[in-house]
Amino acid sequence: MRLADLSKRSGVSTATIKYYLREGLLPPGRQINATTAEYDEDHLRRLRLVRALIQVGKVPVAAAREVLGHVDDDSLGRTVRLGAALWALPQEAEPDEADPAVAAARVEVDRLLELLGWETSREMAPLSPVHRSLVVAVAALRRLDYPWDAELMAPYGALMMEVARRDLDFMESHASEAEQVELAVAAAVLFQPVLRALHRLAQEEESARRYGIE
Amino acid sequence: MRLADLSKRSGVSTATIKYYLREGLLPPGRQINATTAEYDEDHLRRLRLVRALIQVGKVPVAAAREVLGHVDDDSLGRTVRLGAALWALPQEAEPDEADPAVAAARVEVDRLLELLGWETSREMAPLSPVHRSLVVAVAALRRLDYPWDAELMAPYGALMMEVARRDLDFMESHASEAEQVELAVAAAVLFQPVLRALHRLAQEEESARRYGIE
C-alpha cells in the first residue's frame, strides 16, 4: 500500500498523512526506493486511531504523540503502561494553590477517595495529573457556589467505577497486551463524547419528563 | 465596582474582560459618564461562569455567547430553554452519510433509545445535534472495530440517566428558573471534566486491582 492508497482507504488527505508522519504520530513506511514507501494494515489501523483521538477526542497532536509512545512501550507492565498513557492525555491547568477553592476541593477529593476506597489513587495522589485535574475541576464548580463535597461526588465515582469495570472487561476480550492498552486509551478518550452525548440526552429526557415540553 | 475592581476580584485581566464585553459574553456595565462604568455582583457571577465555561469546559467563545443567550431568554419554557442551551454547545462535526459505519451507528443508537425507553429523544432525533453527536461518536468507535451495539451501550445510558437525575435533583434545590437553567448548563459542561477525571482514576484503580502494579 502506498501513501496515496493509505489516503484513499482512510479518507485522510496525503498532505495530512505526511504531516502525521513528520510529527511522529505514524511510523514511517518501509522505504522501497527514493520515491516510494510501502504501508500495511497496521499503518491503516494506527492512522484510524490517530484520527479518532484528534478529531473525536480533541487530543492535541503533541499529546497524541506522547500517548502513543507509551502505548508502544512494551518495556512497561500493563498497569504502568496504561497509567503513563492516561497521564499523557491533556489535563487541566496547574491549580492556583493560593485559591481557597482549590484547597477546599483538595480536601473533598481526598475524602472522596477514602469514601470510595480507591487505595491506589490515594497513594498516587501527589503525583497523578488525573488527580490534580479532578481537584481543578471541583474547585471550578465550588467557585460557582456548587457545594460539592465528597458525599455528593461519591455516587458519581461509584458510577464511573462501574463504567471502568465494563471498559476493562471489554478490553480483556481482546488479544495482545499492546492492543489492550490501545483499547483502554481509546476507551478513556473516545467514550468521553459518547458519555457526554448520553448525559445531555438524559438531561433533556428527564427534563421533559419532569416539566413537560411547555 | 469599576472594570479594574471586577478584574481584581475575578482574577481576569481588564483586557480580557473588555474582550468579553465586546463579544457580548458579559452585559455592559451601567455607564456613569464617558470614562467610567459601574459593575455589580451579577457581573462578577456571570464573569466567573464565562471563565469556567471557556477555561474548564473548553467552550469556544462564540458558542458560549449563544448558550448564555438561551439561558437568558425567559420567553421560553424550562425544558425548551435547557434544550436550546444544550443544543448550542459545541457538537461533533456533521457525519459523512456515505460512511457505512455512520449508518450502522445510527441503527444502533435508535435501538438504544428504544431499549432505554427515551421517548422524547426518539421524537427529537432527526433535529437534535446531541443525537447526531452520539451517532458520530459511536461511528468513530465502530470504525476502530469496537462492536458497539445497543445492548452494550444500554448500561452506560442507564448510568448517565442516573447522573442526569442527580443533576436535576440538585438543580431543583435552587431558586429562580433562570438560575436553574444556568445550573443545568454548568452541569452539562463542567461535570464533564469531573466525570472524565473520575473515569480515568477508576480505570487506573481497577487496572491496579486486576493486574497489580508490576
Add this chain to the structure above:
DNA sequence: CTGCTTGGATAGTGGCGCTATCCGAAGGAG
C-alpha cells in the same frame, strides 16, 4: 494646571492543525 487613570476602539500576537507549493527521482507509454 499637571499627571495619572479610566473605558473604548483597533490592530497585532502566538499557537495549532493543517495545506499549498516546490522539488528531484522513478516509472510507464510510445
Add this chain to the structure above:
DNA sequence: CTCCTTCGGATAGCGCCACTATCCAAGCAG
C-alpha cells in the same frame, strides 16, 4: 530513448481563535 505523470519529502504559508498591546480622548485628584 524521451516524454510525462506520479511519487514522497521539505518548507513555507494559511485560517482560526483567544487573547493582548497600543493608542486615544475624557475625567478626576492634588
